[in-house]
Structure formats: structure tokens, C-alpha cells
Amino acid sequence: MQNTEVMTGAMVDSSMRRALIFGQMTFVIPVTVLVLLVLTAIFAPFLAPYPPTKIAMTERLLPPFFSDGGSTAHLLGTDLIGRDVLSRVIYGARVSLSVSLLVILITGSIGTVLGIIAGYLGGRTDAFLMRITDISLAFPGILIAILLATIIGPGYWTVVLAISILGWAPYARLIRGEALKLREADFAAQARIIGSSSLRIMVIHIFPNIVNPLIVMVTLSVGFVILTEAALSYLGAGIPPPTPSWGNMVSDGRNLIDTAWWICFFPGLAIGLVVLAGNFLGDWLRDKLDPRLRRL
Amino acid sequence: MGRFIIIRLLQTVVALIGISILIFVLVRASGDPTMLFRSALSTEEDIARIRADLGLDKPVLEQYWIFVTDLAHGDLGESLIKRRPVTEMIVERMPNTLSLALSSFAVSMLLALVLGVLAATRRDTFLDNGVKFLAILGQALPGFWVAIMAILAFSVYWQLLPPAGTGTPAHFVLPVATLVLFMLPGMMRLVRSSMLDVLDSEYIKLARIKGLPERTVIWKHALRNALIAPLTTAGMIFALLITGAVITENVFNWPGIGRLSIEALMERDFPVVQGITLMVAVLVLLINLFVDIMYAYIDPQIRYQRT
Numbered sequence: 001m002q003n004t005e006v007m008t009g010a011m012v013d014s015s016m017r018r019a020l021i022f023g024q025m026t027f028v029i030p031v032t033v034l035v036l037l038v039l040t041a042i043f044a045p046f047l048a049p050y051p052p053t054k055i056a057m058t059e060r061l062l063p064p065f066f067s068d069g070g071s072t073a074h075l076l077g078t079d080l081i082g083r084d085v086l087s088r089v090i091y092g093a094r095v096s097l098s099v100s101l102l103v104i105l106i107t108g109s110i111g112t113v114l115g116i117i118a119g120y121l122g123g124r125t126d127a128f129l130m131r132i133t134d135i136s137l138a139f140p141g142i143l144i145a146i147l148l149a150t151i152i153g154p155g156y157w158t159v160v161l162a163i164s165i166l167g168w169a170p171y172a173r174l175i176r177g178e179a180l181k182l183r184e185a186d187f188a189a190q191a192r193i194i195g196s197s198s199l200r201i202m203v204i205h206i207f208p209n210i211v212n213p214l215i216v217m218v219t220l221s222v223g224f225v226i227l228t229e230a231a232l233s234y235l236g237a238g239i240p241p242p243t244p245s246w247g248n249m250v251s252d253g254r255n256l257i258d259t260a261w262w263i264c265f266f267p268g269l270a271i272g273l274v275v276l277a278g279n280f281l282g283d284w285l286r287d288k289l290d291p292r293l294r295r296l
Numbered sequence: 297m298g299r300f301i302i303i304r305l306l307q308t309v310v311a312l313i314g315i316s317i318l319i320f321v322l323v324r325a326s327g328d329p330t331m332l333f334r335s336a337l338s339t340e341e342d343i344a345r346i347r348a349d350l351g352l353d354k355p356v357l358e359q360y361w362i363f364v365t366d367l368a369h370g371d372l373g374e375s376l377i378k379r380r381p382v383t384e385m386i387v388e389r390m391p392n393t394l395s396l397a398l399s400s401f402a403v404s405m406l407l408a409l410v411l412g413v414l415a416a417t418r419r420d421t422f423l424d425n426g427v428k429f430l431a432i433l434g435q436a437l438p439g440f441w442v443a444i445m446a447i448l449a450f451s452v453y454w455q456l457l458p459p460a461g462t463g464t465p466a467h468f469v470l471p472v473a474t475l476v477l478f479m480l481p482g483m484m485r486l487v488r489s490s491m492l493d494v495l496d497s498e499y500i501k502l503a504r505i506k507g508l509p510e511r512t513v514i515w516k517h518a519l520r521n522a523l524i525a526p527l528t529t530a531g532m533i534f535a536l537l538i539t540g541a542v543i544t545e546n547v548f549n550w551p552g553i554g555r556l557s558i559e560a561l562m563e564r565d566f567p568v569v570q571g572i573t574l575m576v577a578v579l580v581l582l583i584n585l586f587v588d589i590m591y592a593y594i595d596p597q598i599r600y601q602r603t
Binding site: 132134135139140141143146148149150151153230231235236237247250253258271272275279 | 307310311314315318319322323432433435436437438439440441442444445447448452459532535536538539542543546547557558560561562564565566569570572573576577580581584
């Protein structure tokens with residue numbers, strides 16, 4: 001099972017994305033997009049022209065301003081029950097951002113702890129932990145998420161839990177590899193000689209040295225988490241309506257595609273833009289911080 | 297070789313046990329299953345009877361044992377809503393999922409080979425960059441959204457293809473294209489990088505020195521070896537296919553097991569979803585086992601490395 005490297009959002013090798021736009025642009029543009037996302041999420045109530053769940057039956061299915069019949073009152077049009085698409089896209093940023101932050105915090109912590117333990121202690125512990133990791137990596141996570149949503153019902157915490165259950169594995173694998181190398185480093189050996197405990201070495205000596213790959217991995221997984229959350233919400237296993245999330249907005253628009261394309265077009269575009277920004281920034285960081293990690 | 301197979305088999309059994317425990321625990325830890333059966337009018341006795349029916353009054357270990365022995369007999373329980381065996385419902389939908397999965401696997405493998413080899417042999421040309429661009433987009437855009445946009449373009453605007461359903465070969469075009477977009481970037485990258493490795497090797501240099509035409513060197517000598525790496529990822533590709541199929545089947549109303557899992561989700565029919573999850577997990581593990589054994593058979597180094 002050495003074949004799971006291509007999983008997660010990091011399927012494409014960096015040289016590829018880098019080759020497209022040269023120089024600092026690969027840093028400036030993604031950072032701008034992500035900063036805008038964070039600001040949009042925080043200041044959603046001030047930016048959105050309407051409340052995201054405000055229903056207006058007299059203003060149903062209005063097209064965006066640049067189409068025939070559209071107006072600047074609803075820049076991106078309205079949906080089946082007259083809710084403003086732009087406002088919903090703006091509020092949708094909150095879901096994407098907060099789910100990503102929570103999931104990354106949970107999976108990153110679990111993955112780092114297990115990875116350091118496996119890599120540093122080695123032996124049976126390592127073999128055992130890596131076997132669990134392999135199982136997780138080979139598992140179609142979306143089905144576990146659907147199973148969870150079936151049992152406890154779809155909701156915010158179901159999504160976070162569902163994406164976290166299998167999401168720690170790529171972290172554990174990467175960090176374990178790093179810890180394995182660091183275990184043999186001189187500073188670790190010296191710490192052992194002066195009698196430091198394994199726990200102390202792992203926390204004080206190994207951890208600071210895996211921060212760089214960890215940052216790269218975190219950035220690269222933003223896209224993966226946002227895509228997964230959107231897919232789950234699209235399927236009805238994620239954020240339930242009426243809370244706007246980009247995934248459930250696309251789902252709302254699916255059956256109206258022949259009359260109102262804008263309902264699903266704009267949220268999908270938002271997802272694509274943010275994921276693209278996360279992937280590019282991850283590549284840039286990797287090249288700057290740790291060029292050895294090309295395969296990540 | 298015998299030793300390798302035995303160890304791999306044992307590992308698979310351990311993984312199977314791990315998955316059964318994970319699902320068993322998830323189902324029980326995430327709430328009281330009787331909640332799914334009872335109504336507002338249920339009395340204490342009703343609830344006790346439901347618990348007894350479900351075997352929830354027995355000790356946890358015994359419950360797990362019953363769960364596993366049922367699984368071993370291919371018994372995945374009964375649907376709460378349809379009152380039919382889950383196995384039967386899955387088997388009924390399987391052909392639709394398999395036909396979609398196999399055709400998109402074939403198409404993406406073929407495209408991945410051609411594009412991957414071309415990208416490897418013509419690095420940094422227009423073609424190489426074009427392929428990169430497609431891969432970047434394919435990775436960042438959500439599959440379900442691309443599928444809906446494809447419906448908008450080809451079914452609503454140009455009216456060339458049916459927007460949903462099954463039946464004719466034309467119904468395959470959009471779902472297969474969506475799944476291919478999902479899988480192609482990863483597969484193509486693998487072919488490209490393993491092709492680059494192979495092209496660097498001694499025997500390719502020899503073939504060239506021998507004066508073989510470049511076309512024979514690349515498509516016959518190099519490709520054969522460059523194929524090993526992509527084939528070993530078959531288990532993961534299958535897992536990806538199923539993941540993609542859950543989404544794609546739902547966008548296109550394709551009556552496969554992915555669609556079934558979402559229909560069951562809507563009705564909170566957990567035995568059905570549990571059955572599908574278990575079955576897919578087992579399939580992925582078995583494919584991985586088979587591929588690893590085949591791989592070890594082809595490449596002796598693996599046998600020693602991994603045991």
C-alpha cells in the first residue's frame with residue numbers, strides 16, 4: 001500500500017502549478033484571495049446587501065445584473081424563493097472557512113501527535129499506527145461521512161467530525177516520515193545521551209523541526225477540506241438548509257439549471273477560486289520552506 | 297513469495313477487523329439506534345422490544361460478534377424503510393455503478409496513457425502546459441459543479457445530450473466525462489512521472505543505441521514499465537471512483553449504489569448506508585491485496601522489502 005501518495009488535495013506536483021504563473025504572483029494572488037475570504041467571512045453582515053435567508057416571493061429567480069431583466073438591486077440574481085444569491089455566497093464563506101479551520105486544527109493535531117510518536121518510537125508502535133493510517137487512506141471517506149449523517153443527522157458538527165475521522169491520516173504519514181529522519185539527527189542523539197525522556201525529545205526537539213512541513217500540509221489541505229465540505233453539503237449530508245453553504249447552494253440550483261443558471265454558477269465559482277488559491281499558496285510555501293517536499 | 301502472501305493476507309484480515317470495529321463503534325457511539333425506529337407514541341415496552349429486536353440488550357462484545365458473523369454470511373441486515381435485505385438492494389444497483397465505473401476507468405486510463413506519455417516526452421511544450429492547466433482546474437473545481445455546468449452547456453444550451461437518467465449510450469457521455477475529469481489528473485501525473493523515470497534508465501538508452509525508432513522505444517519498451525506504478529494504485533483509484541460515483545450518480549440521477557446511499561440518507565435508513573460503506577471498504581481492501589500480490593509476483597524486490 002505504498003500507493004496512497006496521490007490522495008488528498010495534493011494530487012498535483014508543484015512544478016505544474018508553478019510553471020503557469022511565474023515569480024511572486026503565485027504568492028500575491030492566492031494570499032489576496034484567501035485574505036479576502038477571511039475578511040468576507042468576518043464582515044459578512046456588513047458586506048451582504050440582504051440577510052442571507054430573507055425570502056421575497058415577489059423577487060423570485062431574478063437574473064444577475066448583466067443579463068436581460070437583471071438589476072443592480074440583486075447583483076448576482078435571486079433564487080427560487082427570492083433570496084439574494086450574492087448575500088448567500090458572502091455568508092457561505094463563513095461555513096467554508098470555519099469548517100476548514102476546525103477540521104485542520106483537529107486533523108493536524110491528531111496527525112502530528114501520532115506521526116511523531118510513530119516516527120520517533122518506531123518498532124511495533126510505528127507498525128501498528130502506520131497500518132491504521134493505511135486503512136484510513138484507502139477508505140472512501142465520503143461514505144463514512146454519509147453514514148454519520150444518516151445516523152446523527154446532517155449538521156455542522158457532523159461535517160466537521162466526518163471530514164476529521166479520516167483526514168488525519170495524510171498528516172500522520174508525512175510527519176512520521178519527518179520524525180523518522182530527525183530521530184537519527186545529532187541533536188536528538190545528544191538529548192538521549194544526557195538522559196532526556198522520549199516525551200521531552202519529541203516535544204522539545206522533534207516538534208519544532210517539523211513545523212515547516214506541517215505549515216505546507218495545512219495550506220495544501222485547505223482546498224481538500226473545502227471541496228469535501230461542499231460535496232457533502234451538495235449531497236445533503238452536510239450543512240442543512242436554510243444556512244447558506246456553497247455546496248447546498250449548488251444543490252438548490254441543480255433542478256433549476258435550465259431556467260436559472262446563476263443559482264449554482266456563482267457558489268461553484270467561489271469554491272473553485274478559494275481551492276485554487278489554497279493549492280497555489282501551498283505550492284509556493286513548500287518551495288520556499290522546504291523544497292525537499294516536492295512529492296507532497 | 298509464500299511468506300509475503302501470508303503476511304499480506306494477515307494484514308488484510310486485520311484491516312477488515314479494523315473497519316468492522318470502526319463502523320460498529322460509529323453506529324453505536326453516535327446515538328441511540330432505537331431513536332430511528334420509535335415514534336412519539338412508543339411506550340417504554342415498545343422501546344424495550346425494539347432494543348431486543350435489534351439485539352441491543354445483549355453485551356457489546358456479543359453484539360459485535362453477531363454483527364461480524366452476519367457480515368461473514370453476506371447478511372448486511374434489512375432496510376428500515378423498504379423492509380428488504382440490504383444485500384439484495386445493493387446487488388440490484390451494482391450493475392449500473394459498475395458499468396459507469398468501468399467505462400470511466402477505461403477512458404481515463406487510455407487518456408492518461410496517451411497524455412501522460414506525450415507530456416513526458418514533450419516537456420514544456422504547448423501540450424504539456426495545456427495538460428497541466430487542465431489538471432489544475434480538474435483539482436480545484438468541485439466535480440458536482442462541473443457536472444451541472446456540463447448539463448447546462450450540452451443539455452440545456454446545445455441540447456446534444458440527455459441531462460440525466462440511463463438507457464442509451466448517450467446517457468453515458470456526461471457522467472463518464474465528469475468521472476474522467478475527477479481521475480485523470482492524478483493518473484496522468486503518475487504516468488508522466490513514472491515515464492520520466494523509465495526514460496532515464498539504462499535499457500532505454502540501450503534501445504536507443506541499438507537504433508530502434510523513437511516511437512518503438514517510447515510506446516513499446518518504456519510504456520510497458522511505466523505502467524506498473526499507475527496499476528498499483530488501482531485500489532485507490534477504485535476508492536476515488538466510488539467517491540466520484542456517489543457525487544456523479546446523484547447529479548445525473550444514475551441509479552447506482554452512490555445514488556442508493558443518498559436515497560437512504562434522505563430516509564435515515566442506516567442499515568443500507570452501513571452496508572454500502574462496508575462493502576466498498578472490503579472491495580478496496582481486496583483490490584489492494586490482489587494488486588500487491590501481483591506486484592510482488594512481477595517485481596521480486598518488493599517481496600523482500602515489505603516482509
